[in-house]
Amino acid sequence: MKTSNLFYSLIIATALLTSCSVFESADKRIPLFDGKTLDGWMVIKCEAKIDDGDILLVAGNGLVQTEKKYGDFILDFEWKALRDDKWDSGVYFRYDSVPENRPWPDRYQVNLQQGREGNVGNLQGAKSEGLAMAGQWNKFKLTVRGTKASLQINGKPAWEADGLEGPEKGFIALQAEVPGGGQYRFRNIYLTELD
Numbered sequence: 469m470k471t472s473n474l475f476y477s478l479i480i481a482t483a484l485l486t487s488c489s490v491f492e493s494a495d496k497r498i499p500l501f502d503g504k505t506l507d508g509w510m511v512i513k514c515e516a517k518i519d520d521g522d523i524l525l526v527a528g529n530g531l532v533q534t535e536k537k538y539g540d541f542i543l544d545f546e547w548k549a550l551r552d553d554k555w556d557s558g559v560y561f562r563y564d565s566v567p568e569n570r571p572w573p574d575r576y577q578v579n580l581q582q583g584r585e586g587n588v589g590n591l592q593g594a595k596s597e598g599l600a601m602a603g604q605w606n607k608f609k610l611t612v613r614g615t616k617a618s619l620q621i622n623g624k625p626a627w628e629a630d631g632l633e634g635p636e637k638g639f640i641a642l643q644a645e646v647p648g649g650g651q652y653r654f655r656n657i658y659l660t661e662l663d
Contacts, residue, residue: 497542500534500640501657508535513571514644522653525557525644529571533641537564540613540662543640547580548605548653556581556649561612562638572643576632578610578619581649586619586626594619596626605655613662 500508503521513530516523523532538561549555557580563573579587585600586608599621600606609620618628642654 497544497658497660499657500543500659501654503655506532509533510535512566514646516642516644519653522655523642523657525642525646525652525654527646528644529647530644531560531566531572531641532644533560533639537635537637537639538562538659538661539637541611542660542662543610543612544607544656544658544660545654546605546607546656549580549582549603549650550652551650552603554582554649555652556645557652558643558645559608559610560639560641560643561610562632562634563641564635564638572645573641575634576617577643578608580643580652586621588617588619588629591617591629592631593629594627596621599624599626607656611662 501523504518506516506518506523510533511530512533514528514532515526516532517526518524525532543561545559547557549557558577559580560573560577562576566573575590576588579585579589585606586596588594594617596619601622607622611618612632615632616628616630617632619626
């Protein structure tokens with residue numbers, strides 16, 4: 469009888485510890501976008517506005533960039549291209565500056581271009597195919613830790629890669645490439661900083 473009570477006590481203690489760590493992780497997840505304002509973001513060389521609870525990239529070649537830099541993180545976001553064909557945008561991460569003669573950083577970009585959705589140039593193995601849905605909301609989950617990164621697209625593993633270089637902390641930005649790639653919507657942007 470005593471062994472059985474000890475066994476159940478251990479199970480309960482394990483469950484409590486597990487649930488505490490789940491809540492702790494959930495507490496670290498913060499919204500980067502509140503659905504109402506662009507607080508915490510800088511709009512650089514483009515036009516963006518809040519429309520129906522989304523960030524709408526309206527015009528220009530530029531960035532909607534976080535005011536804060538981030539190191540290791542999980543970034544959850546949803547995006548939707550408004551063009552029927554040849555859409556193009558992206559989400560940049562881990563950069564600290566934009567070259568003077570360019571509208572965007574040199575790297576790293578999770579591509580949102582038609583046919584290259586989820587690919588990251590300059591990062592070997594960071595390629596996916598056929599996981600994004602045209603004309604619909606797509607959910608991306610980007611995990612960045614040290615030199616490694618991975619991506620899930622619409623709940624499915626897309627890739628895992630190693631080889632990130634450059635600053636240990638950097639900005640996150642939504643790429644406006646409206647003249648060439650059309651308008652985009654972004655929503656449900658959350659970030660979990662990793663220790």
